[in-house]
Amino acid sequence: MVNITWAERKSPVLSSSSLACLAHIPGINLTSGCAHDCIYCYAHGYSAFPGTNNVIIYENILEKLKNELTRKRNKPRAVYFSPSSDIFQPVPEVLELSHSVLEFLLSRDIGIAFLTKGYIPDKTLKLLLNNADKVRAQIGIITPDENVRKMFEPNAANIQVRLEQMEKIAAGGIAVEARLVPILPGITDTPDSIERLCAAISDTGIKHAAISALFLRPAITATLRKHIIDKEILDSLLSLYKDKKRLAVHAEHSSIIPLPREKRDEMYSHFMEIGKKYGIEMSICGCMNPDIGGICNITGKWTETVLQPGLFH
Template structure:
């Protein structure tokens, strides 16, 4: 793995092009990710540095301090990150991420992060100091290590992610779980998800976002390369024979998605299974615009933060 430091030229706080993050302050400390998830849409971005390489914005903490000191209105919270997993096990990424989070929390700005990595103790200690300002989403779709390893070869194991949830709860932070992306015919089965929901119930999880895998040319290529010697590949591709073309970001991004009928039926089933374990499952509108217009990936966004959530004023300046 090649790690290089680069300079951030523009603003640190930006708006994501993803629908559900378009009104939220986002921050991207790095480009590239060691996890190498086969379904990762960021691996198809034009700014992606390529597999085996991570670029870290070394000057970002100082730029963030200056940026916050000159803003008339601060964002209620900041999302980490749409271009990489900020808890990936690379010391340079973890150091910059920690500094950025420490700065934001010191200003009273909430942080929202989604990770499939193992959260270091240092971060847990920081979160413990600002628990009312921290919202953590843990990405996990299966307890089956064999399946997970094929899909997310260098991400944390299912047991390590469950340990994240347990340790966060010990600090008073109830994690949200993201079943994203669900792989049709592989991780969306009743037996797979009920086993997961049972464990999550025991850990106090009460909310989960559900989304299915969508395909772009790069994602399909990565799937074929990573899974060609497994029984999963043809099973997955078979579900996309009746796929549709779907707009995620107006005319800028079209993807191949499972049919509306398949997703609606599956989401209803998954929501019912989750409810049996006291877990509320919701569908993300940014990846299912033909099913729901839920604007911010569900009702839990911003719930844990003390500041009011004023969407239109979040990034009025400097973006």
């Protein structure tokens, strides 16, 4: 059961990010916390994280957004919805607010980019499809296995729902990419899991996917320890990160405990090889793998004058 709290947003609604793939357009956060409660969620380490099962909804976000855009001399060509709080969480109040904000932005001819692991309500999907040339979507999907999904993403949409949405979004002309992040070493990087996931994605018509391995921070490790009841799975996962050597990320603003470089190289090669077989081009998330490079481009590609459908790279 999720606890909902309403709060006034004091700071500006449109914000900029230090992440390379988010830096070129402003972002919006409609909530603090996310009802999907994925147990690997990197937002668990944020100082503003309200705790598992808690979601704070910013009640004045639409009004503030309208005011900010009225004052701006140049309106942004697009905005992205922050990946640290899904806009399609299974909370009616959040879904209504998301719809209103999307509707407003699209009515002002401002493009939108979002990443979701949630169920998109029909009326919002229709709105997005009616504005396909102004939308960039990423659908998070890490496994073809419902048991793994339930363990790691307890409140997110089930795999079948996500695949069906991916198919509708791709068929409707929205530029859409699958986001296979985080890859859980020893769990979702087995040849069988990658094959089945790539086959399912390929059937939806999607041709691009972003990849990056699970990284740890103390708060993420603590959440994994709390929620993975099978000790064998937990120990085997955490043992892969035991050298605890940190890697500076986000333009050196923060650091993570990564999977060792050689293991990530091997893992990414497998994904790329199998992806190729299914006609899926894989991109490594450069923000979380600065030692390897790459760019996964969460916001999609926006040109100054034309919003071209089907462009992610």
